[in-house]
Amino acid sequence: MGERLEQATHELRSAMGKMDLALGAIEESIIWVDSAGRIQWCNGPSDRLIGKPHTQVLGGEISRLLPLAQNGRAVAQELHPFNRALKNSAPATDTYELQQGDRSRLLEISATPVELEKGQRSVVLVTRDVTKRKQSEEVLKRQAEELKNERVTALSLAEDAQEAQKRALKAEEEVKRLNESLERRVSERTTQLEAVNRELEAFSYSISHDLEAPLRAINGFSNVLLEDHSSWMNEEGQRYLRLIRENSRKMSELINDILLFNQLGSQPMELTQVEMSGLVKEALEEVRPKASNRRIQLNAKDLPPAWGDRGMIRRLLLELISNAVKFTKEKETAVIEVGGRSEAGRCLYYVKDNGVGFDMQYVQKLFKAFQRLHSEEVFEGTGIGLAIVRRIVNRHAGEIRAEGKVGEGATFSFAFPQRGAR
Amino acid sequence: METGLVDILLVEDNQNDAELTLRALKKVNLGERVFVARDGAEALEFLFASGAYSDRGAVAGPRLVLLDLKLPKVDGLEVLRRIKGNEATRIIPVVILTSSKEQRDISEAYRLGANSYIAKEVDFNKFSRAIAELGLYWLFLNQPAR
Numbered sequence: 001m002g003e004r005l006e007q008a009t010h011e012l013r014s015a016m017g018k019m020d021l022a023l024g025a026i027e028e029s030i031i032w033v034d035s036a037g038r039i040q041w042c043n044g045p046s047d048r049l050i051g052k053p054h055t056q057v058l059g060g061e062i063s064r065l066l067p068l069a070q071n072g073r074a075v076a077q078e079l080h081p082f083n084r085a086l087k088n089s090a091p092a093t094d095t096y097e098l099q100q101g102d103r104s105r106l107l108e109i110s111a112t113p114v115e116l117e118k119g120q121r122s123v124v125l126v127t128r129d130v131t132k133r134k135q136s137e138e139v140l141k142r143q144a145e146e147l148k149n150e151r152v153t154a155l156s157l158a159e160d161a162q163e164a165q166k167r168a169l170k171a172e173e174e175v176k177r178l179n180e181s182l183e184r185r186v187s188e189r190t191t192q193l194e195a196v197n198r199e200l201e202a203f204s205y206s207i208s209h210d211l212e213a214p215l216r217a218i219n220g221f222s223n224v225l226l227e228d229h230s231s232w233m234n235e236e237g238q239r240y241l242r243l244i245r246e247n248s249r250k251m252s253e254l255i256n257d258i259l260l261f262n263q264l265g266s267q268p269m270e271l272t273q274v275e276m277s278g279l280v281k282e283a284l285e286e287v288r289p290k291a292s293n294r295r296i297q298l299n300a301k302d303l304p305p306a307w308g309d310r311g312m313i314r315r316l317l318l319e320l321i322s323n324a325v326k327f328t329k330e331k332e333t334a335v336i337e338v339g340g341r342s343e344a345g346r347c348l349y350y351v352k353d354n355g356v357g358f359d360m361q362y363v364q365k366l367f368k369a370f371q372r373l374h375s376e377e378v379f380e381g382t383g384i385g386l387a388i389v390r391r392i393v394n395r396h397a398g399e400i401r402a403e404g405k406v407g408e409g410a411t412f413s414f415a416f417p418q419r420g421a422r
Numbered sequence: 423m424e425t426g427l428v429d430i431l432l433v434e435d436n437q438n439d440a441e442l443t444l445r446a447l448k449k450v451n452l453g454e455r456v457f458v459a460r461d462g463a464e465a466l467e468f469l470f471a472s473g474a475y476s477d478r479g480a481v482a483g484p485r486l487v488l489l490d491l492k493l494p495k496v497d498g499l500e501v502l503r504r505i506k507g508n509e510a511t512r513i514i515p516v517v518i519l520t521s522s523k524e525q526r527d528i529s530e531a532y533r534l535g536a537n538s539y540i541a542k543e544v545d546f547n548k549f550s551r552a553i554a555e556l557g558l559y560w561l562f563l564n565q566p567a568r
Contacts, residue, residue, distance in 0.1 A: 205522065205524060208521055208522065208523065208524075209492055209520075209521045209522060212521045212542070212544055213436050213438070213439060213521060214438075215544045216438070216439065216442065216521075216542060216543075216544045216546070216549065217438035217439075217442070219544050219545060219546045220438065220442040220546040220549065221438075221442075222546075223546040223547065224442075224445065224546075245546070248544060249544060249545050251544075252543075252544035252545070
């Protein structure tokens with residue numbers, strides 16, 4: 001009997017030892033408290049949780065040894081999980097904070113009321129450290145939150161982008177609309193301008209035809225009078241007729257020059273390589289008959305060819321050389337020098353004479369239509385010649401200038417861009 | 423005016439120009455057999471013996487036409503087109519005599535077969551000289567087709 005008891009006791013101790021070892025090997029702390037909250041039993045991890053040796057833990061008050069808090073506030077004794085389990089007679093699981101020194105831990109505590117014998121109630125507290133899990137959860141939650149925020153941000157960015165795109169599209173449409181309206185207006189204006197141009201052309205045409213006819217009659221019949229009827233007309237009468245004839249001729253020249261000046265503004269250009277030296281000689285030959293009783297010395301240097309409209313350049317040279325001949329009429333020998341050279345991207349030419357010259361303070365007036373520096377009695381002309389010259393130079397995107405000194409002659413220089421340099 | 427034997431058909435609506443042209447022609451003894459048509463339609467009727475000139479019958483056409491461009495009814499370029507488009511009249515030399523110096527008119531006239539193009543000068547001496555020279559050239563110097 002004693003032997004069997006000893007044997008049973010030994011087996012029980014062995015079993016309890018095994019159970020102790022087993023329960024000490026798990027992560028959870030298991031604490032057995034009586035109805036007054038005193039610790040009756042606990043496994044190894046509980047001592048580490050509480051932070052005291054096993055002997056000091058056993059019999060200790062759970063609420064003092066394991067002071068819990070929720071949301072930073074201490075949990076009152078009556079609300080301690082063991083008390084809640086006792087009061088409700090039901091298991092309760094909740095999460096609590098455990099402050100130990102400056103270290104805070106998060107515990108998930110399941111409190112289960114047990115009744116070993118009638119009227120003798122206890123509570124088993126199974127405590128799991130969930131600090132890391134909660135931290136991970138927090139991190140995950142925060143990351144989720146961040147992700148959500150990022151998603152929101154991304155969404156709002158996407159919305160912004162969409163909005164911006166819409167605005168860009170709208171702006172693009174606006175630009176397109178404005179462009180179309182601009183094109184329409186340009187086209188309308190062009191049509192109007194073309195109409196005005198056609199009217200001007202028709203006007204020029206009718207000037208040349210309709211104004212010249214009466215002038216031809218005036219000139220013609222003055223001539224007829226002089227030829228057929230001068231026998232009964234005195235010298236004074238004949239002089240008046242000659243004046244009429246002369247003035248009708250001048251008016252005709254004026255009309256022709258104005259027409260030419262107008263045409264030069266709109267006339268299409270035919271650009272070619274223009275041989276300048278030949279044109280200079282041609283121009284002089286054309287002018288020479290007007291000064292047949294004079295000695296004219298033409299010094300034509302080698303001229304580089306120009307890139308431009310041959311007809312226009314011919315007219316330009318004719319005007320300048322005819323000017324040179326005209327303004328040297330008081331010289332015994334007119335000396336006209338024509339020269340030129342090519343330099344970076346352009347060709348320069350000049351026509352120089354030894355005539356009456358001009359005062360440089362009037363140089364601005366020189367190229368304006370109808371501006372004269374001399375009275376018509378002294379030097380005849382329509383006053384449009386140099387305006388024609390300047391217009392031709394402008395049409396070629398060139399430059400022109402004049403230099404002179406009273407009594408010492410004048411030099412007109414002009415420069416044309418070379419081919420492709422425009 | 424005699425419409426039978428005509429050397430020159432002058433198509434000119436301006437009375438003054440017509441008179442001055444005739445005077446210039448007379449100076450070189452070409453003023454006798456000239457017929458003046460006052461517009462394009464009359465010129466065509468005269469040339470093709472129709473309308474008011476249907477009784478001209480088969481009388482030989484003029485040896486020279488002096489043609490203004492700006493004319494009432496039928497304009498000068500149209501008259502030129504009809505002359506040069508007809509087998510019987512296309513060999514008649516046509517000299518355009520006008521105040522237009524428009525390149526467009528000059529080109530179109532030559533394209534249609536004009537034999538010469540003279541711009542009328544305001545200066546009567548030049549005008550007369552041009553008329554006299556062209557009359558003598560086309561009626562005496564030039565050798566026409568038979």
